[in-house]
Amino acid sequence: MLRVADVLALPAVQRGVPTVLVGGRALDAGVRWVHVSDSAAVARLLDGGELLLTTGAAWPTAPAQLRALVAELTAVGVSGIVIELGARMPRVPEAVVQACASSGLALVALAAEVKFVAVTEAVHRALIEAQTEALRERQRLHDLFTALSLRGAPADVVVAEVARALDAPVHLENPAGEVVAIEALRVPVSEALPPPGAGDRDRVPVQARGVRWGWLVAGDGPAHPAGRATVMELGATALAFGCLADGEGAWTVLAHRSLIDDLLGARFAREEDIAARLRRLGLDPAAGIGHGLVLHTDEAPDRIIARARAAGVVAVGSRRGADVVLLVAAGAGALTDAIVQRVSGGVPAVLGPGADDVLGLFASTRAALELAGRSSGSHGPRVLRVADRPLERLVSALRDDRRLQAHSEQMLDPLVRHDRDRRGDLLDVLAALVAHPGNRSAAAAASHLSRSVFYQRLAVIGDLLGADLDDGETLAALHLALLARRRDETRTT
Incomplete structure (x- = not known):
């Protein structure tokens, strides 16, 4: 029209x-x-x-x-x-x-x-052209969303195509108001996401066979030749086909995985954008103390999240390799070891420091991942806390301080060059030493070396660094350098 x-x-x-x-x-x-x-x-x-x-x-x-x-x-x-x-x-x-x-x-x-007749003819001609363009655009979009359905495109891809077609922010939410996927285009996510249930937005249901799985919601945007409602209905139909094929659970997996990936990959320009998405998944960083939690388990993340909610813990989680990474916050009180073990199901767990904002959760989760990577396969306590390890806390607090990286490079450079040139294991030997500072027999066992070979390696390390490995301050400085190095390695991988 x-x-x-x-x-x-x-x-x-x-x-x-x-x-x-x-x-x-x-x-x-x-x-x-x-x-x-x-x-x-x-x-x-x-x-x-x-x-x-x-x-x-x-x-x-x-x-x-x-x-x-x-x-x-x-x-x-x-x-x-x-x-x-x-x-x-x-x-x-x-x-x-x-x-x-x-x-x-x-x-x-x-x-x-x-001439009124000339005006009438011009308007009627323009109306026919507009109707023809609308038909062409409807057919193009029908072909596009049909192809997405046949290929089994995930919900976030469908949502992105709807947003591009409308040139407007679009998000998909489930009946509980949790955001499954969003394409905000040029608008900050925090602005593109209205409060749950807010009006003044175009909304179409995603449903099939009498089941409603959620809503497709679009923000303000220009008129569309095929009509905004038509575009959204075609997108909603493609999403409904996806639910019929993959099940509603695929939406939850997608929502949690994309948020965890964006947080840990630092793929956000504004903290509030991540905070808005977290709030739509039930976790408000500003409402209490949150933590990063890493579990080494084969269990499906959705089962762990369900168990967390039963224990009164809000959780957002996703699998990353052999681990499940969660952002957790207790509804009331602290996350005791007993509560953490209820959430984990008894598998080893690493809990990051408490945080009350997005950057804090970012640092807490990375610190937990780094400690989990170093403690994998150990027989220590079932719940490890980064907060109980002073140097871990320090590295987490100085997460982006260039001086920490410079300290690591200065302290360890001779060992790094030695291991690179000779395919050596001096860094691993040093890590075993600082992990067992008062028990070199245990350190040798952790290195899978005999005591004599272990002591030979220590002598080489001392000579290369020009350091006394029996000096407590030296060991602390080397431990800090190793933690900083491994943290940087974790970030790059």
Whole structure:
């Protein structure tokens, strides 16, 4: 459907030197036809959506009658009034202007004479072209979303295509209001996500066979040739086919995995964007103390999340390699070892430091991942806490300080070059030493070396570094350097 503004831009109308007397949002009214009449009783001949072209030759002159005429035209739903000025009506009566302004009806005056038939033909031709373009665009989108369905495209791909078609932010949410996928385009995610249940958004249900799996929601955007509702319905149909094929659980996996990946990969420009997505999954970083939690387990993340909720713990989680990574927060009180073990199901768990914002959760989760990588296969406590390890806390706190990396490079460079050039294991031997500072027999066993070979390696390390490995301060500095190095290795992988 054309808009009044589109009609005014046509050359046939421009030749009449149009002046907009009532415009603004009224110019966005749809025009489905043009009707030419000077009759004051024309309203009874109209069905709505017509743009009235008139000279006003048979219109009354009394202000009350003119206001009544405009009221009748508004009531039947005309798109606007275009009046050609002339000897009978040299200027538009003020009563007509005021009545149109009050009712939000577009009003345009033509200063020069035009052929109404030429205007009618131009509008009708433009309407046919618009309808043809709409049909072409509907077919293109139908082919696009059908192809996505047949290929088994995941929900986030479908949502992204809907957003690109509408040139507007689009997100998919389940019945609980949790955001499954979002494509915000040029808008910050925190702005593209309204509070759950908020109105003033285009929403279409994603449903099939009597089951509603969620809603596809679009923000403000331009008109679409095929109609915004048509685009969204085609996208919702593709999403429903995906649910029929993969099950509703695939949405939960996607929502949690994409958020964990974006957080740990630092794929966000604003903290609030991640915070908004977390809140839609039930975890508000600012509402309490959150932690990163890493479990070395083969169990499916959704089962762990369900167990966490049963224990009163809010959790968002996803698998990363051999581990399950979760962002957790206790509803009330602290995360005791007993609660953590209930969540983990008894498998070894590593809990990062407490955090009350997105960057804190980012650092907490990375610290837990780094400690989990070093403690894998050990027979220590079932719950390891980064907060119980002072150097781990320090490395986490200085996560982006260039001086920490410089300290690591300065301390360890001779060993790094030795291991690289000779395919040696001095860094591993040093790690075993700092892990068992008071028990070199245990350190040798952890290195899988005999005591004599282990002591030989220590002698080489001491010579290369020019350091006394029996000095506590030296060992602490080397331990800090190793932690910083391994943290950087974890970040790059």
